[in-house]
Amino acid sequence: MQAPTSNGPNSAPQIVTREDGATIAYHFTPGKNRDKPTGVMFLGGFKSDMEGSKALALESWCQDQGRAFLRFDYTGHGKSSGAFVDGTIGQWAADAMYALDHLTEGPQVLVGSSMGGWLMLLVARERPERLRGLVGLASAPDFTEDLMWNELNDAQRAELDREGHVALPSDYDPLNPYIITKALIEDGKNHLLLRDPLNIQVPVRLIQGMQDRDVPWATALKLQDALVTDDVEIQFVKNGDHRLSETADLRRLTRTLGNLLNDLENPDRETA
Known part of the structure; x- marks a missing residue:
């Protein structure tokens, strides 16, 4: 089912209501170039929304290319329904799969930022027939376990167990710490990807900042090792931070995406 069109960052988002009553807000740009049949879908990060600079840069680039593009908010994020503190990795992955199933059509390349890089991998594993490639920026698979739970001290773990949540400082908004719930941590354990071979066969492109204070650059190497596909490339950005914005x-992101799409859609094209 092709989604209705949204026109740019200043327009009101489209809203789709699922059978469970939850609403997903999104902006969809239809493809206009038949020679570029592969759509692009953006998956944002933890506590971010679809109005960020990466999502808008990708939308503008896809519009210039005549290529279909979707950006959306997970439940508990942005203009979608629900409370952030009620969310889990499984729930947000289900949101992403719903968006893929109901708001796009045809082959897709997923672009995932931070947590979105984890979710795109979960979606790719469940919907291999829909996907042609993945682009991850500061991809953070397993972060609830490796970068949250494993970093909590004894007092914080006790508080999480006792209260059901714990507040962790945010570098981006010091006055509003992250509220990390026990449900988020426990659900995350059900979706870990880096412990076993990850059976994804499509090409994967990873971009990782070396100055990222949230996701260690070694995570990209761990992901590369876990992926079954041999078609994995990593770009390390010497002065890049977590946001890569x-x-x-942004130029690197669209260039990387464009090169991947050219390879996918023109497999016999000669290169210099």
Whole structure:
């Protein structure tokens, strides 16, 4: 089913209501170039929304290319329904799969940022027939276990067990710490990907900042090792931070995506 069109960052989002009553807000740009049949779908990060600079840069690039593009908010994020503290990795992965199933059509490349890089892998494992490639920025698979639970001290773990949640400081908004719930941590254990071979066969492109204070750059190497596909490339950005949202970062993102799509859609094209 092709989604209705949304026109740019200043327009009101489209809203789709699922059978469970939850609503998903999204912006969809239909493809206009028949020679570019592969759509692009953006999956944002933890506590972010679809109005971020990476999502908008990708939308603008896809519009210029005449290529279909979808950005959306998970439940508990942005303009979608629900409370952030009620969310889990499984729930947000289900949101992403719903968006893929109901708001896009045809082959897709998923672009995932941070937590979105984890979710895109979960979606790719469940919907291999829909996907042609993946692009991850500071991809954070297993972060609830490796970067949250394993970093909590004894007092924080006791508080999490006793209260059902614990507050962790945010570098991006010091006055509003992250509220990490026991449900988020426990559900995350059900979706870990880096402990076993990850049976994804499509090409994967990873971009990782070396100055990322949230996701260690070694995570990209762990992901590369876990992936079954041999078609994995990593770009390490010497001065790149977690957000990778500077002008040069956005150019790198669209260039990487464009090269991947060219390879996918023109497999016999000769290169210099």
